[in-house]
Amino acid sequence: MRPFLIAPSILSADFARLGSDVDAVLDAGADVVHFDVMDNHYVPNLTVGPMICQALRDYGITADIDVHLMVKPVDRIIPDFAKAGASIITFHPEASEHIDRSLQVIKESGCKAGLVFNPATPLHYLDHVMDKLDVILLMSVNPGFGGQSFIPSTLDKLRQVRQRIDESGFDIRLQVDGGVKVDNIADIAKAGADMFVAGSAIFNQPDYKAVIDDMRSELASVHEA
Numbered sequence: 313m314r315p316f317l318i319a320p321s322i323l324s325a326d327f328a329r330l331g332s333d334v335d336a337v338l339d340a341g342a343d344v345v346h347f348d349v350m351d352n353h354y355v356p357n358l359t360v361g362p363m364i365c366q367a368l369r370d371y372g373i374t375a376d377i378d379v380h381l382m383v384k385p386v387d388r389i390i391p392d393f394a395k396a397g398a399s400i401i402t403f404h405p406e407a408s409e410h411i412d413r414s415l416q417v418i419k420e421s422g423c424k425a426g427l428v429f430n431p432a433t434p435l436h437y438l439d440h441v442m443d444k445l446d447v448i449l450l451m452s453v454n455p456g457f458g459g460q461s462f463i464p465s466t467l468d469k470l471r472q473v474r475q476r477i478d479e480s481g482f483d484i485r486l487q488v489d490g491g492v493k494v495d496n497i498a499d500i501a502k503a504g505a506d507m508f509v510a511g512s513a514i515f516n517q518p519d520y521k522a523v524i525d526d527m528r529s530e531l532a533s534v535h536e537a
């Protein structure tokens with residue numbers, strides 16, 4: 313099994329000092345920066361664009377930046393994020409007119425590509441694109457806001473996607489996002505996730521390292537089992 317990755321969501325970071333807050337969470341042991349892009353159209357909230365991604369790179373952030381596009385339309389913003397330093401770009405299939413083309417635009421921009429499934433989005437969108445995916449992200453809350461509770465039916469959906477990935481033989485990360493905490497991360501990992509996005513659970517605590525260490529101990533018990 314591949315190493316588990318912890319990806320703090322900047323949605324819960326301190327935007328007034330974003331560079332140093334992202335630096336702090338990486339120093340505390342996070343692996344990847346999860347960058348939530350909301351457009352007040354596809355989701356009812358508005359966050360950040362490519363300029364802020366570029367600002368993090370200019371500040372000196374070298375970790376992978378995982379851009380989760382909650383925007384519609386999808387394609388025209390992809391090259392801007394790639395130029396701004398994105399490492400991974402994921403989008404919601406129902407927000408794209410041409411899923412295969414959006415994946416191709418991401419790959420041609422030099423980034424890893426992924427599809428994101430809301431709690432009620434069916435998995436059939438995976439049917440013809442497994443060979444083009446580096447990441448599958450299952451939302452365990454409805455997108456738009458941090459601090460919501462994990463939707464338990466996500467565990468079954470994770471098991472289904474884990475089986476599809478294993479049967480496909482492709483090298484695809486299975487990411488989960490929403491309500492991920494120290495006390496549920498082990499169950500989420502047992503269901504098949506290997507990349508964990510957590511916003512409020514990390515950024516709302518004073519000691520980021522303590523939370524990330526606790527998450528890693530929970531995850532270690534899954535590897536050992």
Ligand SMILES: O=C(CO)[C@@H](O)[C@H](O)COP(=O)(O)O
Nearest residue numbers: 323455456458459491511512
């Ligand atoms: O994309 C989203 C919400 O749309 C997430 O990344 C949240 O930001 C996760 O926040 P927590 O549930 O971990 O607080």
